[in-house]
Amino acid sequence: MERFLNYIGGERRAARSEQWLVSVDPSTGEPWAEVPDSDSTDVEDAVAAASRAFAESDWRRIPAAERAARLRSLADSVEANAERLSDVETRDNGRPLRETRFSQIPGAAMQIRYLAGLSEDITGSTLNIRPDTMAYTMWEPVGVVAVIIPWNGPLPVFFAKVTAALAAGNAVIVKPAQQATASILEATKLFDDLDIPAGLVNVVSGRGASVGDAIAGHPGVGKISFTGSTETGRRIMQSATVNIKNLLLELGGKSPNIVFADADLDAAAAGAAAGIFTPNAGQACVAGSRILVESAVYDEFVARLAKHAENIVVGDPFDPDTGMGPIANGSQYESIRSYLDVGRSEGAALEFGGRVTEQLMPESSRLRGGYFVEPTLFTTDRNSLRVAREEIFGPVAVAVPFQHEEDAVRIANDTEYGLAAGVWTEDLRRAHRMTRRLQAGVVWVNTYKAMHWALPFGGHKHSGNGTAGGPTALHEWMNQKSVWMNVGEQLPPAAPVGDSRLPIK
Ligand code: NAD
Numbered sequence: 001m002e003r004f005l006n007y008i009g010g011e012r013r014a015a016r017s018e019q020w021l022v023s024v025d026p027s028t029g030e031p032w033a034e035v036p037d038s039d040s041t042d043v044e045d046a047v048a049a050a051s052r053a054f055a056e057s058d059w060r061r062i063p064a065a066e067r068a069a070r071l072r073s074l075a076d077s078v079e080a081n082a083e084r085l086s087d088v089e090t091r092d093n094g095r096p097l098r099e100t101r102f103s104q105i106p107g108a109a110m111q112i113r114y115l116a117g118l119s120e121d122i123t124g125s126t127l128n129i130r131p132d133t134m135a136y137t138m139w140e141p142v143g144v145v146a147v148i149i150p151w152n153g154p155l156p157v158f159f160a161k162v163t164a165a166l167a168a169g170n171a172v173i174v175k176p177a178q179q180a181t182a183s184i185l186e187a188t189k190l191f192d193d194l195d196i197p198a199g200l201v202n203v204v205s206g207r208g209a210s211v212g213d214a215i216a217g218h219p220g221v222g223k224i225s226f227t228g229s230t231e232t233g234r235r236i237m238q239s240a241t242v243n244i245k246n247l248l249l250e251l252g253g254k255s256p257n258i259v260f261a262d263a264d265l266d267a268a269a270a271g272a273a274a275g276i277f278t279p280n281a282g283q284a285c286v287a288g289s290r291i292l293v294e295s296a297v298y299d300e301f302v303a304r305l306a307k308h309a310e311n312i313v314v315g316d317p318f319d320p321d322t323g324m325g326p327i328a329n330g331s332q333y334e335s336i337r338s339y340l341d342v343g344r345s346e347g348a349a350l351e352f353g354g355r356v357t358e359q360l361m362p363e364s365s366r367l368r369g370g371y372f373v374e375p376t377l378f379t380t381d382r383n384s385l386r387v388a389r390e391e392i393f394g395p396v397a398v399a400v401p402f403q404h405e406e407d408a409v410r411i412a413n414d415t416e417y418g419l420a421a422g423v424w425t426e427d428l429r430r431a432h433r434m435t436r437r438l439q440a441g442v443v444w445v446n447t448y449k450a451m452h453w454a455l456p457f458g459g460h461k462h463s464g465n466g467t468a469g470g471p472t473a474l475h476e477w478m479n480q481k482s483v484w485m486n487v488g489e490q491l492p493p494a495a496p497v498g499d500s501r502l503p504i505k
Contacts, residue, residue, distance in 0.1 A: 002033040004185035006042060006205055009049030010198025012188075015206065016041045023182055026094035026326040026333075027317055029369030033092065035181040038206035040214035043173075046202040047220040050144040050171035053199030060141060060169040064120045070195045071116035071163055075109040077190040078159065082106070089155050089183035094326040094371075095280040096317040100155070108159040111453040115160070118474050119167035132488025139478040141169030142246070145223040146215045148208075148236070151180035151328050152283040152393075158184045160453070160468070161225050162201055168477035173221065174203045175212050177228075179329040181205045208232065219243045223477065226250070227285075229391075230417075230462050248466035248476050250285065251459055252391040253419030255440065256412035257288030257448055260405075261296040263424035265304060267446065272397075273308035275422060275448040277375040281324050282395035283332070285463075286420040288448055290388060291377075291399045292411055298401045302379065305399075306352045309375035314360060316367060326371045327394060333371035336394035340376065343387040348378035348398065383411050391417070405430060413439045418460030422448040 003020075005012035014020075015036035023033040036042070053059070059067065078085070086101035095104075124137040147161040154176055165172040176184040188203050204211050212232075215221060216239035226236050227250040240247055257275050259268045275288030282289070293301045317325035327333040333356075340354055353376030360374060361367040376396045378387050388398045402408045412421060421440040425431050435443045441459045444450060451457070456470030466476055 004035050004182045006036045007188035007203040008046050021178055025091055026328050027370040028366050033182045036205045038204050039210045042204050043214040046173045046204050047218055049199040050173055050202055053197055054143050054171040057197035059197055068116040068120045072113055073194055075112035078109045088186045090317050092182040093180040093328040094317050096322050096325040099279045104156050108156050111160050112163045114453050115163040115167050134485040134487045136483050138481050142222040144221055145170045146173045146221045148175045148212055148226045150228040151177035154180045155183050157227055164473055165477050168474040170477055171200045175215055178207050216240055217242045249464040251464040253285050253463050254391050254415050254417045255288050255420040256290045256292050257422035258292045258408050260425040261294040262426045268424035269304035269308055271448040276397040277312055277395050281327055283393050288422050289397050291397050292402050292408055295401045295403055312375055314372055314374050336373050339392045343378045346385050348380040348385055348387055351377040351379045383414055409437045416462040419463035
């Protein structure tokens, strides 16, 4: 078994307790690695190392162009190590290599370069308030910040968050998900050869209830970026009251993908399939897990969707022909299986799919121990069913018919979540009406799941708060400061804002 170590203050070490968590290869169910089972004492070490690095290193004081150049070298290093990083990620969480190596790692390098560029473009504003006053705003790093990561996309989240935090001048502590830690600990090795001071990046491996909770409630951490479930997000908000911590929350979803009768049905069926039957088995926050279809084309559309699902090869994530890999871990596999039972028992019709490892993998195959679920569709006209309301986080969609536009909007917004939505229509005016009325942080029209770091991304309603990405991405990692400077000849007395008695010189 391989062993991966924590990264604290530039050193690699086991947890102080010397306890380990076992990491399982989800395509076979075999243990393959060990990662530290850390606790609050390791978090104390990481906060101390990060505080020291923030206070003592030159990182905040070097010219912005220099900081950007050093971050760009991280992107070069990501590209140079793409093979090893993607192998570990695929082994550890089962996301097919075709995605990790050929899309996620190259994408991470491009995103790092974009964020590095933003560090050269941190701008405040000047305000014309009074003739005797020069008023301006400036942005400063928060200090020590933390990033808590889910298991469904460890490396992309790690590189994006760490780079943004560093580009803004902070020191950062990272807590990977205990089910998918190895690739992030492997990625810390890239920092050994970079000109980024030790202690600016720290990774503490461990459980949510110990390491995560200790970070969320630590008075020395000024900001937390959390990506994960809405339930854990709520818990972190409570812990963060300790020091009124600033939170960026990227949470769950139950996103509607809406198909109107006038849509290009082939494109819509392909887009709906790609939105939920993803290579990583629908374990995507923005998965289009509720497919709303106008009644006039409902049967026709479901038949086309079934054809797409049939053609997806479920199997070994290292095989280039695999269209969908395993579920990332055993507990998520159990959870999805129980939703298959919930759907059946609450009266949804199983339109296609529903088979799991025992029915999908031959007895002789090493994949027989893995966690596989085939593309699955439930149909129902009740958006109130649990399978239509709760985030299943797997390759399981529910299709719901609607009668007209008003009906589509009502069903689409009838959810606690507000992360993403898709609209398929050839009617331009309808497309604009829908984008205005849908309660979601991102709306795709005649496409689905397209992402780019230059576009802001954040959830509405219970899908989160704050915004990642886009040209102001670094603001999430900084505090704003306003400056009043008296440039008159005579000092005016202190006075409330807007006090008209203040003499103007
Ligand atoms: P999760 O909430 O179970 O765990 C996420 C992280 O929080 C893990 O590192 C976990 O160890 C940690 N954690 C757990 N309990 C904690 C506590 N009490 N205090 C502090 N940290 C704690 O989520 P998951 O199952 O790993 O990931 C799947 C979820 O993430 C889905 O809901 C998905 O929609 C969401 N997600 C959202 C986005 C987005 O951008 N909106 C992106 C990816 C995933």
